[in-house]
Amino acid sequence: MNTIGERIKEARRIRGLSRPQLAEAAKIKYPTLAGIENNDQAGTTQLPQIAEALRVSAKWLQTGKGAMELAEVGPDDSDYTDVTGYSQAVGLGAAGAEAEEYAETHSLKFKKTSLRRRGIYGRNLAVYYGKGDSMEPTIEDGDAILFDTSDTRVVDGALYLVQVHGAANPEYYVKRAMVLEAGVYFASDNPRGDHNWQKPRPMDSKREPITVVGRVHWIGGWAD
Template structure:
């Protein structure tokens, strides 16, 4: 195989080989490997996901539902959502509040979840609603399925005295409803 075969589309070399060919021919690797006609991503490559100024508790106190939570949108690459199998699904974004899911989720992180996916899978993260004596509260917790019983727990139980032990989904006192499965967590690095 030659550089000419590559340029004529007969084969595509491995990255290291392509870099060496570029060096041997005094060519710019990016231009040679990716082409000069690479278009910048357009808005058509992205989709908007609605974000709500709704907090979701990560710590001791859950976040009460805000009936008129302010909305905005975040853009996600369609290809990324397709790879996860969630493009076109009912997605939403809430924001974490608290420390009981550290280091997985930090206070203030954006949390993308799929409202249409409420089937509990062991080890996955979910936005849940806990029904108690007061108003229902939202949390993000990790699912644990033990002997057919579903529990939810914190990743950092030392950060939250209310979630030091896993809680049963079917509790008679404070039943839990799954709102949606978490697929992405984003926040600013320190």
């Protein structure tokens, strides 16, 4: 990642943001962001707000030096809010992850301003962890996945935590929605990495119906 544009694209991928979503969050025009990402514009005056929207170091974004992630803050910092994380896997690969009724919990901190920009501050948020490879390169095995259980309205192209029924126990997956004339389907970003999801699956399948648990808003990896 030798350019500012490449670093922005990588940070967007990690955060699960499309280019239009980042432009909106950073409060800059889409063509301006596109120019910066494509290295047609230096865009130095917009870098601080882009860095804030991506929750990355402005120094790293501009120079590529130092840590990408911002330093973690203490629990008393009023600019951050706690989101409950569950030691609950969600299937990305061939097999789903069964719901764990008593999954261990912990707290993760998210910046309030970032959640407000996406309109999800104060909503029913939770974090699960991905397992498998069928959503690569969007989601890697072990990535944390922030989702909103109060948002189950399906939007074409968005990512959702879903439950697939029909097995002995319902299983969790994260998949991308496809809204077609024939109905709503869910698909993998990397179908070749998952034999069970080589083709999109219909939401209203009689054999294995799908229920939307919540919309995915952020994806990130933490070291063990």
